[in-house]
Amino acid sequence: MNSPAESHLEPMRSWYAVHIKSNREQKTAAFLKDRGVVLFLPTYRVVSSRSDRRVTLVKPLFAGYLFVHVDYRAPERVQVLKAPGTVRIVGFGDNPTPVDDEIIESLKILVGAGKDQIRPHPLVKVGHRVRVRSGPFTGATGILHQTQGRKTQLVVEIEFLGRAVAVPISDEQLEPVL
Numbered sequence: 001m002n003s004p005a006e007s008h009l010e011p012m013r014s015w016y017a018v019h020i021k022s023n024r025e026q027k028t029a030a031f032l033k034d035r036g037v038v039l040f041l042p043t044y045r046v047v048s049s050r051s052d053r054r055v056t057l058v059k060p061l062f063a064g065y066l067f068v069h070v071d072y073r074a075p076e077r078v079q080v081l082k083a084p085g086t087v088r089i090v091g092f093g094d095n096p097t098p099v100d101d102e103i104i105e106s107l108k109i110l111v112g113a114g115k116d117q118i119r120p121h122p123l124v125k126v127g128h129r130v131r132v133r134s135g136p137f138t139g140a141t142g143i144l145h146q147t148q149g150r151k152t153q154l155v156v157e158i159e160f161l162g163r164a165v166a167v168p169i170s171d172e173q174l175e176p177v178l
Contacts, residue, residue, distance in 0.1 A: 013071050014098035015040075016080075017062075017090040024085030025060040031083050037076060038069040040104060042111045044118050061111065061120055065090075067104060072096055121172065129177040130154065137167060141177055144169075 020028050029041040042061040047054055060066070070076050072089075080086060091097040110118055124130050124144055131141045132154065142156040145166065153166040154174075
């Protein structure tokens, strides 16, 4: 059994999100992997049409981010920070914020089993202003609303008349309005 002083020296590895410069995720991941850093770069495949052919592209699921499993107190943190393309380890103030192991494991399962089905999804919440990005209502904006036991609805208000209209909508068709 370790003494309290010895247990203090044991590695405290956690997952951290690393903000990466645009379109540098793959290169940064390869650089870190070559240096023995344990990382996870969740990706998905998408077919893209070119003028003369169709190609399958591998894109990061979280554009501009990858995840590393490091002891933040150890020197390997410096390797992450000095890697080409690294902007910062995500956190609040001066402290990096660990990502829960369960979230990383869930992402690994989804990426592994989802193959061509997994896609990035905009984070939209009931009560937020959203824009429809696909389907028959493309371009419409409104407030996301849900009543108990009913489908999610897009609500468009004419506030000064005190009236609103609502249509059922799928979350996949929406993007947040910033």
